[in-house]
Amino acid sequence: MPSPLFSSGAINRSLSGINSIDALLNGARWAVLSIPYSFPSSNSTAFWSTYSNGYGPVSGDGEPWRSTFAPLTSSDQSNFVNALQQWSNVINLRFVQVSESPGNVGDIRAAYTIEADSLTLAWTYLPSNSPLGGDIWINTKSRLNEEEWNPGSLSFETILHELGHALGLKHPFADPDDPAKATLPPDLDNTIHTIMSYTYANLDGDEGNGFSFHPTTPMVLDIAAIQYLYSPNNGFHTGNDTYLFDDAHTYHQTIWDAGGASDTIHYAGSLPSLIDLNATRPSLIGQPVYVQANGVNRGSPIPNIWIADKVTIENAIGGQGNDILIGNGSRNNLDGGAGIDTIRIEAQRNQVTLNKTGNGYSVKVNTNPGNEDTLVNIERAAFDDLRLALDLDGNAGEVAKLIGAVFGATFVNNTGYVGIGLGKADEGLSYEQLAKFAIDATRLTDHDKIVTLLWLNLFGELPTGSEKSPYVKMLDEDDISTGGLTVLAAESAANAENINLTGLVQTGLTYIEVG
Structure with a gap:
């Protein structure tokens, strides 16, 4: 002593x-x-x-x-x-x-x-x-x-x-x-x-003399160095642990977890967050933390949650905002929660197998077939070379059906059109507002011409006068709006078959971000 x-x-x-x-x-x-x-x-x-x-x-x-x-x-x-x-x-x-x-x-x-x-x-x-x-x-x-x-x-x-x-x-x-x-x-x-x-x-190089919320644990490099000196604590968090984060608290820490077959990072808040399950990689979860110069925030938020080296966290659950989730080399269960959530996959699309499941998708990189991730409540997938919209029962489905009805089935493959539509849908436009936006893009205002366009895209031929007149009359007498009629066309069985909606559900809808 x-x-x-x-x-x-x-x-x-x-x-x-x-x-x-x-x-x-x-x-x-x-x-x-x-x-x-x-x-x-x-x-x-x-x-x-x-x-x-x-x-x-x-x-x-x-x-x-x-x-x-x-x-x-x-x-x-x-x-x-x-x-x-x-x-x-x-x-x-x-x-x-x-x-x-x-x-x-x-x-x-x-x-x-x-x-x-x-x-x-x-x-x-x-x-x-x-x-x-x-x-x-x-x-x-x-x-x-x-x-x-x-x-x-x-x-x-x-x-x-x-x-x-x-x-x-x-x-x-x-x-x-x-x-x-x-x-x-x-x-x-x-x-x-x-x-x-x-x-x-911060990661952009903006410097200050403090943080809005300082680290509450040793950080990634500290843990690696101190474990080299004394060896790891292999008895800390060896079960299936859930690391719960919310909006009522602010966080700035590194997670050390010694074991467990099913550990989870769970964000129960409403702010857009990034959850990266890879060890030594940064996440931004919950209330943002900033570099400060004399108490004034500078630049973009800093990463506030890290996972220590040699730690495996298997699962992630996002919050109510538009979250980004990134899996690691183990089998991951990735649940985006509410919002328009994206999984980032660090491979090209042709290197990945994506399959529709009952309530989501499964995904695996072909070079590691034993590592199959489960996706639930994930609306978008970002690969190294392209992006897929997976929410064919949501915004992506509405966009695909409207493109088919207004522009024709072949335009569903137009990644720019899809990207524009998704951008508007994700901003909060209703189905009918989105339909009006699509019709406006054609610059058609004459009711007869609008009905003719929709009929031609649905059935592949021009309508007769008797076929189109009831719909023209409904528009002329304001019994239905242009957007409302376009939604009816988009929701038709003929349109679903034209755009191969069943197949899109299996493969996702390719798009590029616009704007």
Whole structure:
């Protein structure tokens, strides 16, 4: 057990040979897998080392001898323990709180002191054989003394960051005292990838000095590096877990899940979201999170949900908005929920087998036939080379039938026409409004000519006077609108046969995005 004079001891850990890990390694880790921590309540010499390998004589002007020494409040202690738990969730390491005595203190100790520079939020001593290794000092002249350390705050992120140092992680950028150490490239030296970074930016490169909501867990690169030091926590979330997100809360985290055959990300909100089930890839779920410059949002939202490396989440359920879902290399159940939802498939259409099922579709990339995904409530499929509309019982069906009735069956293969129609339908135009939009595109206003056009496209021949006169009369006397009559034509059995609606249900409707 550590005391004011001794630590539990540290051991060296060689580099991994992987830059994204090595850029965060300082070279040492704790030698034990059960780390005591404590909250000092006194700066008496009975509790601190006065030796040269410790804090030195009390005549020194550094911590802990300053008169500004103070113990953490109970609220800050509670949030500190929460931050410790976030690290414990991902690594094979236990943290055990001890009550301090002259013969027994923690390896990790946290207290307040003062540093004149208010921009210095806190500082930490790395794992070592010295009694000060692992100690964390919070500057009471900084922002950490002005706000609660609640998850999502800069203060909570700072405590996560300092605990990363206490466990053996370094900053990912260049160290002028040791320029040979590995560093991250600029696109990864960012707090959305590692809380050990000092850079706040979105994926477009817009920078600021904070986030509207800060990370509440170690992030993807932190988890990979800390697991290299201590090994993963293989007992955390080993069942079939559901990660539920809603609109009542804001999120900024990385998911570590050690097992389970059917884990699910479920978004129960109404905002458009991106759910990507691939490990180390970004998702945007729920309330948007922004880079901020002095409290002002900058640029586009940042990814706020990540999945750690070597983690498999099998299923995704979207919300009420227009969501994008992306599967991974395992069998996925992908449910878009309400809205116009899209599955993104990272392959060309001719490399994928798509089959209609009772309540949706199944899809598999031909190079991996054992990986068949199930799609429910998915209206669109985006391949590398084209897009398919799958909602032939919804907007896509209305568009296909209207194109057949107004322009002729062959125009159902016109991806631009389909794209224009889908765009209008997805904007919220009713079936009748969409039909009026299609008729307007022909520039026909004469009722006789409109009826003739519809009849010709349905039956392949011009109508006789007696055949068309009842419909012309209905339009002339406002018994039916132009859009209403066009819908009747579109819904006819003849039109469904002309456009091969049954076949379109099986294959989907190809389109291009317009506008």
